[in-house]
Structures are given as C-alpha cells and as structure tokens.
Amino acid sequence: MLDQKNFDPAAYVAAAAPAVGLTLDAQRQARVAAALALVARVGAAALNRPVPESAEPAAMFRP
C-alpha cells in the first residue's frame, strides 16, 4: 500500500493538518513530518503485507 519512494511526509503533513484542525508553524511542521516518516518506516512492514480478502479488521479484539 505504501509507496515509500513517492510518499512525501512534509507535503502530507502540510495538506492534512487542517483536516483535523491543526495549525502548525514551519518548524513544528518539519518535526511532525520527521515523526511521520518514522511511523511510515516502521509501519511499512504492515502496510506492505498483503492480506486475504477474508481478513477482518480487529478493532475490538478477542484473543
């Protein structure tokens, strides 16, 4: 799912912040973009893992 080559965390943060009501100055925006890049880097192992159509989301979980 994640296109790491073309995903631009800085551009994404700038575009998405107003969607949840956040106003970020340039310095803060850069730090948040760095944090997002880390989330994307660690999360890639999940985002790039194919799942079968039958896999249900586990929002509330019963082990």
Next chain:
Amino acid sequence: MSATHNTRAALAHIATHDGEVNAFTDILTERALAQAAKVDAAGMTGPLAGMPFAAKNLFDLKGNPTRAGSKIRRTAAPASTDAALVARLEAAGMVCVGALNMDEFAYGFTTENSHDGPTHNPHDLSRIAGGSSGGSAACVAAGMVPVSLGTDTNGSIRVPASLCGIFGLKPTYGRLPRTGATLFVAALDHVGPFARDVTMLAAVYDALQGPDAADPAQIPMPVALTMPGLEQGITGMRIATLGGWFDGPQTPAARAAVAAVAQALGSSGTAIWEDAESTRAAAFLSTSSEGAGFRLPELLTMLEEFEPLTQDRLLAGALLPAAWIFHAQRVRAVGQASMRALLADWDILIAPATPTPATPIGQDMLEMEGVTMPLRPSMGLYTQPISAIGLPVLTVPLQNAQGVLPIGVQLIGRPWQEATLFRAARLLEQAGLCVAPVAPAFATPAFPG
C-alpha cells in the same frame, strides 16, 4: 505483622529512598493509614492482608486527580471512586500507599517524564527504569512496596520489569478489568501486576480476577486461579524459543538470558512466527493513530503542555490515513491467526523482553550488533508483536546480566493460559535462575522476600 506496622514501614522506606528513585508522584499517607487501620480492625487474614502496594498514576484513586503522567490533568477533579483493580486489592486487605510515575499518557518506554522527572533505575540510578510503568517497577525493585499495578499497551509492564529485574505479568487481553484506568490505546491496553516473587505475583493476580460489568472490553472468561497449581512444574509442557524477528538486534546480555531460560525450561526447539514484524508494525500504526485520537481535543488547545518527547509523535499520529489503520487492523488479525497455528504445537514460547538492559537516562539512540536505531521505540521491539495479539506474558528477571544490571525474558503463553506461565516462572525461581531480590543499594527493604 499488622497492616499498620507494614504500612508505616513502607511509608518510611519511601520517605528515605524515593528522593533518589522518583518512583512516586503521590504518597497517600492518610489514606493508607486509614485503610491499614480498617484491615487491622477487621482482623483480615490471607496472603495479601496488610501488604502495601502502589498504582501507576493512571489508575483512579478516590480523592486524587488521575493525571496519567500529564501536566494537563493536574487540575482534574479528584476521582470519585477507586479503579477496579485497586478496589480488589484493598478488598483482599492490601493497602494502597501511593501513585506512581510513568510516561505521559503511557506513551513511552523510558519514564523520562518531563513534568515529574525521570524515574531512576534502582540498580543504577543514572539509568532508566523503563516504561511506561517505570515507577511501578522501580518501587518494587527498590523494596518500597512488594507489589504494584501497571499497564501494558506495547510492553509497558514487560519493559520496566526487565530493566528493573522483577517479575511482571501482562495477562491475556480482556482478562482483567480496566475500569477506572485511563486508556491510551483501547484496542491494545492491558492491566497487570509487578512483584519480586512468583508466589506473591500469583496471589495478587488471583485476587484481581473476576468479571466487572462496568468494563465493556473485559471478556467473560471463568476465573482461572494460579495459586493451586503453582508448584506443579512443567512436566509435559512443550516449550520453544522464538527465532526469526526475536533473534534480531540485541545485546549479548539479552541473548544469554534467553539461552539460560531456554536451557532451564528444556526448550526443545526454535519456533518461527513469520508475521512478527508485520504485526509489530500494525501495533505501531494503531498506537500512533489511536493514542493521538484520544488526545486530539487537548492537542488542539494545549499542545505545549504535553510531554515534549511525544508532542510531534502525537501530532503525526493524528494525521495517519484511515486506510493505513484499517489495513493495520487486518494485518493484526492475520498475525493472530498465524500465531494461533504456531501455538497449537507449543505451550510456552520464550523471547527477549528488551533488547538491552537499562540504558542511561537521556540516551536517544541504541546501537546493537551493527544496527543503530532510535532507543525509545526500540525498547518494545520484542514485546510489541505479542501484546498486539493479546497473548499472556510473564516476564522473568535475571540479575547481573550486564554488570549490575538485570534483564528480563518473556514467557509467552496461549490465550487464557496464565497458570501455565506461573508454573514455569515458579520453577525458574526455585532453580535460582530467576529471582528478584531488592536492588543492593536499597537492601534493607520494607518487605523482605
């Protein structure tokens, strides 16, 4: 010894030593002495009667604002009642003496709390206690109380138990009620106890079990007491060591600890869970998103009041695409299924609890076996995949794993099979491999044992 005697001893030990450790955020002398007097007046008996304990400061304590390690909750209204687990321990005759330091809103593995100060590891005060339940582990390791309560979303019981060298239980997801505990990531949050010996941990865990209609996340399962079978040993159990992801970057101390426990338990092979990394990644995404979502109203209005170490991470989490989170939840389900298949062959799986013993307070990066990584998220490398699918884990300690520093090993079981883990932990304790004496610098504990 009377409850009042024990409580006064604990309060004195805390007064003498907590200045160095900074495990406590609130010392509740008046409340504790009143409860102790009640226990004594009632003539309560039993293994827990009159024993002091303390709770991570995200558990409600009646009359006290529940801060969850934050600045923004300092002016919150006092809790109107005790959290369910606190009430259950006091019903068994225990005495709550205070609230404990933690990473703000449980988001962290180090308890370097900027508002309350860092908790110091009792084995080396220049090092972290682990987190997010750092105060909970440190106060037990320093002998201030014999028992504490913590929470574990991605490793927050197991990491500090490992770094402070004590026993910690993260039960099966949904086993114990979270009523009155501030949530961090509802889909992943567990509650559980710490102690310095397995018998005490088992007695406490047994007292904590039982249904609570007020908790919508608790799963209705019969109470499964661990004390009756504690001494039964592990004959017939099938035990393996987790390889693959769990054989990744770690210190020699972590490797040696896993090998020693594997040998002592007669581990008969290596088991590979192919979905460990993707499941850990799914938990990382869910934590980022849900942890931020819970706090979004406050992030929008009081950002600068949040812990500086987590402000940017929370903001990033608030922006994650919904498609990422939906996919992560499905990856989690896939990981659950493949682990379930693996556990058909094994009763216990062994894995490192932390990749390293305690690191210096303030350290940002971790280098192990030629790999450099950010320290704070990496402390949960080997705990996060397991809590993501809700399996029970008992962390057992090995002392002097790297100089004076201890380290822990995870004993991972099938869902609802905590009793199996207790039997194995008790055997390791009896063999002298996994023991948790009070840290030497605090060697005159309020409670020996």
